[in-house]
Amino acid sequence: MSIDRYARQRRLFGDEGQSRIMRSSVLVIGAGALGSTVSSLLVRAGVGRLRICDDDVISLHNLPRQLLYDEDDLSDEIKASEWFSDWRNIGIEEEGDIGIFFNRLDWENDCPVHGAQSCKLRRYIRKLTEIIDEHKEWTWDGSSSDTTLPAMQIPPEPDESDELDEQPDELTYSYHWVERKPMNNVSRIKKIQIAADKLRRMNRDCYVEPYAVKVSEQNFSSLAHGMDLIIDCTDDLPFRQTLNRLCVLSGKPWIYGGVNGSLAMVAAFSGSGKPCFSCAFGEEASKQEPPQVLNAAPALCASYQSAIALKALAFQKLESVLWTCDPWSGITSTVKLRPDPDCPICGIRKEGEGVSP
Amino acid sequence: MKVTVEFMGPIRRPWPEQSKEIELPDGSKVSALFSELGFTEVESRSINVLRDGLRLRPFSHLIDGERIVLMVPAGGG
Numbered sequence A: 001m002s003i004d005r006y007a008r009q010r011r012l013f014g015d016e017g018q019s020r021i022m023r024s025s026v027l028v029i030g031a032g033a034l035g036s037t038v039s040s041l042l043v044r045a046g047v048g049r050l051r052i053c054d055d056d057v058i059s060l061h062n063l064p065r066q067l068l069y070d071e072d073d074l075s076d077e078i079k080a081s082e083w084f085s086d087w088r089n090i091g092i093e094e095e096g097d098i099g100i101f102f103n104r105l106d107w108e109n110d111c112p113v114h115g116a117q118s119c120k121l122r123r124y125i126r127k128l129t130e131i132i133d134e135h136k137e138w139t140w141d142g143s144s145s146d147t148t149l150p151a152m153q154i155p156p157e158p159d160e161s162d163e164l165d166e167q168p169d170e171l172t173y174s175y176h177w178v179e180r181k182p183m184n185n186v187s188r189i190k191k192i193q194i195a196a197d198k199l200r201r202m203n204r205d206c207y208v209e210p211y212a213v214k215v216s217e218q219n220f221s222s223l224a225h226g227m228d229l230i231i232d233c234t235d236d237l238p239f240r241q242t243l244n245r246l247c248v249l250s251g252k253p254w255i256y257g258g259v260n261g262s263l264a265m266v267a268a269f270s271g272s273g274k275p276c277f278s279c280a281f282g283e284e285a286s287k288q289e290p291p292q293v294l295n296a297a298p299a300l301c302a303s304y305q306s307a308i309a310l311k312a313l314a315f316q317k318l319e320s321v322l323w324t325c326d327p328w329s330g331i332t333s334t335v336k337l338r339p340d341p342d343c344p345i346c347g348i349r350k351e352g353e354g355v356s357p
Numbered sequence B: 001m002k003v004t005v006e007f008m009g010p011i012r013r014p015w016p017e018q019s020k021e022i023e024l025p026d027g028s029k030v031s032a033l034f035s036e037l038g039f040t041e042v043e044s045r046s047i048n049v050l051r052d053g054l055r056l057r058p059f060s061h062l063i064d065g066e067r068i069v070l071m072v073p074a075g076g077g
């Protein structure tokens, strides 16, 4: 008997639907918060070919929302760039703004921020700060790029045994990361390489094509070539206007997703190009400041995008629906979108074809 | 005339309810609704007004008893 990894899905999509999914090609634009979840769900569901584009690198502040990446991915990258190669950049803030950092904190090779959750490390850090207190000349105020410090005696790390049953001692110091400029001549790993590695591990049958590029009008037609569906996982509104225009012109169906705070918003546009993004949203979309984001919002948004993507691939039907959900307020709403006869984007083709309005 | 207004997306909400019926002078246009709700000229430009899924313009006339959606897209991702 052969093992069918898609047995549960076949009950939903049917054999034909599952086969269509497995023959399909999807372009995911962006490998951030939305792209992480969209690509994972599609690859796991058995999409035949997933092309994913992003030219960004992984930062520490991506981790709360971008589910494809974890601390292991940071280590190589950030050891080489955002903080020092051997955790030298842990700062200890004492009565104000003066950051003291020590030369080497080689503590189980672990990330000190993570480890500091335990009383063991809290006490350890406190012990270190006491030592540093005795060496005020090592105080670093952030102005110098010279990171070489005199050697200091690091006490042995405390016993594993006294970790659990003790409450943490009252902390007299707070500690924080000292921001460092990336070091020279270290090339930073593109997010997309890590994303592709992880996605390939999820499903060997999916052909994953990573592109470390920003999608633009110039490269769109080659990136969209051969793709059945495009999923927008970007984070700026003017780009969606551009993407809409390109999708209308090339007759590609696409799924918009956006988040703000705890709110997720999704809209789907079929290959007919009518209605299009501009029919619903106009063309005034200005660049928004990066909004505050609850990490559940992009996960929710991406789940909805993936669900309608799989439905579209399996049943070849993509309804033009605008959906929002805000779990914070508990409000969910859905609006069926209609083509705007005066839309300057999807109306262009109509005029070109000489059809009277 | 009375119009029921519903909000969608990251829009500044003048009240906590999801939707509300408001009273406007007969023959009011979308622009009158914006000022009634206290939206500035600049804010209004980024607000999309949908009637049954079709976008209205600031000069579109509202219909007594109708339900419309005021919507702003979410930009983050």
Ligand SMILES: [Zn+2]
Pocket: A071, A110, A111, A112, A113, A114, A115
């Ligand atoms: Zn850690």
Ligand SMILES: [Zn+2]
Pocket: A273, A274, A275, A276, A277, A278, A279, A280, A339, A340, A343, A344, A345, A346, A347
């Ligand atoms: Zn349109």
